[in-house]
Amino acid sequence: MSIAKLTASSLAIAAVTASAAVAQSRDNVQIAGSSTVLPYASIVAEVFGENTDFPTPVVESGGSSAGLARFCEGVGENTIDIANASRAIREGELEECAANGVTDIIEVRIGYDGIVFASRIDGPDFTAFEASDWFTALAAELPVDGEIVENPHTTWNEVDADLPDAEILAFIPGTKHGTREVFEEKVLLQGCEDTGALQAFLDSGMDEDAAESACMAVRTDGASVDIDGDYTETLARLDSNPQGVGVFGLSFYENNTDKLKVATMGGVEPTTETIAAGDYPVSRPLYFYIKAAHLGVIPGLKEFAQFFVADELAGPDGPLAAYGLVSDPELAATQAKVANEETM
Amino acid sequence: MSDAIAPTPPARAVSLHATDARTRRRNAAEKRFKAYGLTAIGIGLAFLAALLFAIVSNGSAAFTQTFVEVPITLDAEEIAAAESSIVKTSKYREIIHGALLEQLADAGIETDMDAAELGKILSSSEAAEMRDFALANPERMGETVRFDFLASSRVDGYLKGRVTRDALARDQNLDAAHLDLVDRLAEQGIVVKRFNWDFILGADASDQRPEQAGIGVAMLGSFFMMLVVLALALPIGVAASIYLEEFAPKNRITDFIEVNISNLAAVPSIVFGILGLAVFIQFAGLPQSAPLVGGLVLTLMTLPTIIISTRAALAAVPPSIRAAALGVGASKMQSVFHHVLPLAMPGILTGTIIGLAQALGETAPLLLIGMVGFIASNYPDGVVSGFTDPNSAMPAQIYEWAKRADPAFYERAWGGIIILLLFLMTMNFIAILLRRRFERRW
Missing domain, CATH: 3.40.190.10 (Periplasmic binding protein-like II)
Structure with a gap:
């Protein structure tokens, strides 16, 4: 030494x-x-x-x-x-x-x-998301007709008829990001509760921890892509995948409004005002x-x-x-x- | 060979002037091979052309910048009031925005915007610029000074065609109304675009003002790192090669060392970065983010390259030179230093320059020793602090810019690549020149 x-x-x-x-x-x-x-x-x-x-x-x-x-x-x-x-x-x-x-x-x-959900400005018409949409679209497994099956959804309108008929392709922050934790807790877990999937997981004999991690488990069949880099990388992925939806920080979105359009979450548009007031759910x-x-x-x-x-x-x-x-x-x-x- | 006993083939009754099927096939194969080669070269050239085109078309805009000329009357009282607040620059900003509004009125341009809203066409660097001037020139109080302030990155982008009116519709920073004003101001010569030396010489700027960011401090960081690499890698590398090539006995130990040097040359550079973090920063306690540490890490990375090329250069000196030197009574060391080394020098220098050029373009190891981020913001005070003060390096600065949210930084990243490429091309050109001028053939 x-x-x-x-x-x-x-x-x-x-x-x-x-x-x-x-x-x-x-x-x-x-x-x-x-x-x-x-x-x-x-x-x-x-x-x-x-x-x-x-x-x-x-x-x-x-x-x-x-x-x-x-x-x-x-x-x-x-x-x-x-x-x-x-x-x-x-x-x-x-x-x-x-x-x-x-x-x-x-x-x-x-x-x-604020954590916002944005897509390409000329892409499909994603205007309003609910936490439950994201859970249903991205969960690895979810209950369908009382049985827990692998996520069968391939397009957004299967998840929610109001969403466009576009293939599910989401770019979410990788696990090394602090943003991922917020995304899991405030979107996936929330959606899991809202859809009643959490209860279904508990009913199927899981304990609470296991049920929560089942809620936050993201599908691995390519419909959800972890981005370990910065938001610039997410933006680049959206450039090459017009159908995709990305997770961004509010400030990044505000600096790139010429390329991105943002969707509401739970009916609330993400702005500094709605986040400060606590109305926007994902902050x-x-x-x-x-x-x-x-x-x-x-x-x-x-x-x-x-x-x-x-x-x-x-x-x-x-x-x-x-x-x-x-x-x-x-x-x-x-x-x-x-x-x-x-x-x- | 058994040719002698093989039966002679029967003479063929064909003319040598007419090509037979086999010859045609062979000729065709040769043609095909030439075509493959040409295609390969063509693809390579096409990639190179596309790359250069992309770099130049994306990056050239970074070298010009938009400025707004604002005459400001320095008022001693206002400045004293600004100096007594916590965030002094925000008070200066109010003064500047007021002056800009007056400037508009003088130029006969009507607007219903208030001063703060109008001020959005200026970079937020304006206040510091005015404060520095006011503090440095107390004797000019009361005078009206014409300041050339940077325009905000979006105004700049508009004049460069990067930002369109449509894009601004949803932008909270600037409206189309601002652009109408900019058009009028540009007509009057108050808003001008010109060459921007600050991009080449300046310091990095924070995310809110890409228009102010420059690569100069990072360039100094690279310069000090290269000094460290040159000062360490050249003597160590040359000494090691001379010993291995000329003096070391050929045995298993030297073979083992040789194999390892060759392997080291192929080690991914990020490995050297983590080694540097563990050894130089955590263990030896050298400062974080310092060009000194960056230089040490890059020295480790460059050493194998220099050793290998130096040994090749030494081996290329014909043994007759050594034999002649020893024959007239020179010692082994004299033969090496008086005769072999001078002849090998062009090769050694070429190898060193190529190694330096590699090190200059390296980012990966610098990520781990803290040279990426908002770092290259201060010019070093002197030579010593140039080595020890936190700094970035050119490729690390480019990487950092490419990551940032504002698209204006992207343009600067490309601009940075142009500067880096110019350095690399100059170094490679020097290497070629040395080789051409001094190389001897036997």
């Missing part, structure tokens, strides 16, 4: 004649995590760099789980200061953090993100987590966090809302929380 370390560091020293530079303290805030939060974080980082004497923070993407994993690696200049997440931190991650000495964590909710909170041990060590960290939740940025008239973030009605409480450094 020590030989490896020696080799590595001697390589480093060879590269930089001023070897002290490596040990020099970090003066910029480092952030990593959810690709959904990335645009917001980078907008704030940019404005922060313009408005203060601190350097522009560095924002990396990689996904909520990857970001939180790096966040929990430990305390020190070689670890990130803030993890962005499109879901709340999990119990297991908190334990992992605690095991590595990351005990004081400040949870900051920046607002909400989720966005968070970032601050390592409290780095406050006062990394210059600009607290200022950046305060800047992020300031009314001018995260408020309803700020640039984040303009980009597609649904601002949090309880922003004032969040601002106080950051100002007082309240840990979890």
Whole structure:
């Protein structure tokens, strides 16, 4: 081990004649995590760099789980200061953090993100979805006439007569995305309950956990495609499959209204207003987590966090809302929380 | 051979001038093969042409940008008030939008839009530009300064033909009414499109302002990484090859090392990335996202290429040169360094440049050491911070742009590819030049 370390560091020293530079303290805030939060974080980082004497923070993407994993690696200049997440931190991650000495964590909710169901603007006429449509179209198995069978549906109008006669082809977020979790809980599980399939699963002798996972199991015969990349990839898939329907974030849709048309969910059109009011059913909170041990060590960290939740940025008239973030009605409480450094 | 005892075939009573069936078949086969070859080359060329056409047609638009000229009277009080708020730029923005409205009135263009709505035709970078100017030039307070602000990406897209009026119908950022104004302003020369140096020299910008994004900082990141690769891979690679080729005994251990070097050259680059993450960042504690670490990782990736090409260059030097040197009393080391190495130098340099070009275009290992994201936003302060401050690299920046939601970033991704390709072509051209000029044949 020590030989490896020696080799590595001697390589480093060879590269930089001023070897002290490596040990020099970090003066910029480092952030990593959810690709959904990335645009917001980078907008704030940019404005922060313009408005203060601190350097522009560095924002990396990689996904909520990857970001939180790096966040929990430990305390020190070689670890990130803030993890962005499109879901709340999990119990297991908190334990992992605690095991590595990351005990004081400040949870900051920046607002909400809507998940929208959109298709090509010149594609079939998808205008209104219900959660039950999605469950019936995408479930791996579902009860038909009292028997649990493999999903027999091939076109949307078999699922719901109001939907167009188009082949079922859905592009949904892959399992590494935080969006997938919201999709499963708020759409598939909800649809499963609405259609009575959950009850049917329970009646067939499954326990509650098994029934819920049966609800969230997605068919694997090609009608549903997991997208592990970004929404850009989903958009590209729709380009080559005019019949398809994709799952997007509200902000992505709003930036691509020339190519996409959105469908209502449960009769509600996704807009920042309907999401803020809680009418639109498929939305989720966005968070970032601050390592409290780095406050006062990394210059600009607290200022950046305060800047992020300031009314001018995260408020309803700020640039984040303009980009597609649904601002949090309880922003004032969040601002106080950051100002007082309240840990979890 | 048993030709001697084989029975002589009976003489054929055919003319040599007339082609027989077998000859025709053979000739036909040859023609077919030529046709296959030509088709293959044709397909290859067609792909190349399609690729270049796609790159140039998609990317050339990134090199021009739309600007809006706005005269603003710097008012010391207004600026002091703006400086005392939390988000100072939003106050500057109000000043600018007011000035734009006045500019419209002066130009005789009527509009019923309010200042904030009208301001949507400007990039949100305008406020920082004005603030920087106001802070840097306190002596010009009270004067009217003509600012050239970037237009928003949608206005820019409209003038480049990317955004149409139909597309704007459902866009919340801009209306067709804005475009009517833009048309009028363009007629008056207030809105102009011109070459955009900031795309080549500038820093990355956040998702809300693609019009401001540039590849310059990422270019510096690539430059510092290439310095690290050159400083490490060339000496290590050449030393290793000279030893292996000229001094090492031929035994199982050296055979084993040789096989492994060849295998290393075929290892997918992402493997080097994860190795770099584990060894350089997590174990040795080097900073995240630093070109230094990127350079170290790319050094590992480039070493096999350099070693293999250097050994080939050394092996191509005829043994008579070595024998002659040793014959007049030179030591083994003198024969290598005075005679063999200079002759092998063009080959070594070519290999090194090709290796560097490969490393310059590499993205995969950089994903793992945190060089993708909103990173290339600050110019490094100096040479040392150029190595250690977080930065991106050209291919990583292109990948990042291609991922972003706003279609204007897509155009910039193609533009970035043009710049990257120019670098790669220059490097390959230098390699060819070196080979042509200095190569000796025996």
